[in-house]
Amino acid sequence: MAPEQSNPFIKQLASSDRRIRERALSALRTYLQQTPSLGLTSALKLHKGLYYCMWLSDKPRPQQQLARDLADLLHVLKPDSFLVFARAFWQTMSREWNEIDRWRMDKYLYLVRLYVQEVFVYLRQKTWEAGLVEEYVGIMEEFGLNVRDGKVPNGLRYHVVDIYVDELDKADEKDDAPLEVLLAPLRRLGKESPVKSLRERVQEGLDDPRLEDWAGRRELGAESEEDIGGEEGAAVQSAGTLAHVDADSDDDFGGFED
Template identity: 35%
Template sequence: MASQGNMPFIRNLASSDRKIRTSALASLHTFLSAKHISSALGPLDVLKLWKGLFFALWMCDRAIPQQTLCAELADLIFILPREAVLPWLRAFWATMSREWTGIDVLRMEKFLLLVRRVVGAGFKWMKKNSAAAAGAQKEEEEKEKESVWDAQRVDEIVKLLGEYPFALEEATMEADRQNLEGEQDPCAPHTIPVGLKMHVLDIWVDEAGKVGLLDAEDQAAAEILQRISTLVDLLEQRSYSPAVKIRSKESLADDRLPGNKKASAAAKPEAADVNMDDDDDIQSDDGSWDGFND
């Protein structure tokens, strides 16, 4: 375990002074870039870091700095050594689970964005590194024939989703019981707030689309998507929360999911026939456009 003395910037991450916070974040970036250090961090060390990062965002004002900070925090996984990424993400979800209900309405929006960015970064991290092949066209063509997804990383991210934002209450209680009876795991999920679950249910399809998981021609992506959908389906079937059940069902009905696209395409010809003679009804009565559907 790293000592507090080896991480003096932790306290400064939560400083009310923007310059001090910015300097502390730069120090953290350098700290995590050192493989021999970041690989040796224990669960309590990473929790301390995320506690500081949580309050760094808490103290951050104005939209642009908040958006920038959320992106920077999410992208920290890309400077970590391979073996340190999963503990880092577990500590993130443990921190958000513990702090979520204490976030006031005025600060909630920036933490919603942070969760979105971390989910997106996790999906992106599932892809294999292809930078080494960027210079050779032939190698690129060969790689196109292979899966761009790293199987081990996919397993870890899917497991992480099932352990935290898509966790069943019964699984959370069992993990809590094992934690009490056996070796203490400081990142073990005790309770996952309903609001946190519902937010991830709202945004996971968006973030999946950004990294190519909705590509119907990518068989590996389709299999990953099915594994995540299975977690959401379990929530719909077995969650104790009626709100989570409803949101899970709505999430699985998203038209962007490959299975739902086919159903939507099949229904379109009928809708076209019905509305062919009613073009004037497409606009609202006052001739205005009603905007995008969410």
């Protein structure tokens, strides 16, 4: 998006008039649906406007709806824009997190939760495409689950750690998510973070019983497939044996005696 196109969105998204903000968000949604690809600079400008759109939203119910609307923008993007848009979101949250006051923190916590959830839903809808998952994991290693970069606030890290398994659990309906790849940045943070309390928090997340349940269900599913394959093979072998016996019997049979 060219600067002259993005600036009106930013100004309107940050308007003090709720109706103007709502119209701007609707127009942005339409624009994103029609835009083949976004550059990072443009995506960052848009996220700055979206950040202030949330900043200016008051009262819990409108805030919750706005958070859902912002996270849902991921699903209207063209494929070439998804990773750029996701990176811009995390870069914006990392930059602005320490500026969020305690009266506004809850709505941003909710926004981040929904964003994590909808990214997982998006990846699931793309059948957990390996390259896409790996690139997104790289973004998380750079921002939300970054190990040492001082530009990423620990408050954001703690929150992502707290919600990561929850939101993955909700999205992984068929138990087919590539868990080891998706959990890799979490494991790395738990091993390499210089902050002891953060390492401990990560370990609590990795000790979540649901991860054991996932592993158990996957093993059971694999065993079931092996059993089914074995049963099918046995059935084929048995059918072949019976056919052979029938053929031998036909050779020996000389007909009924008169």
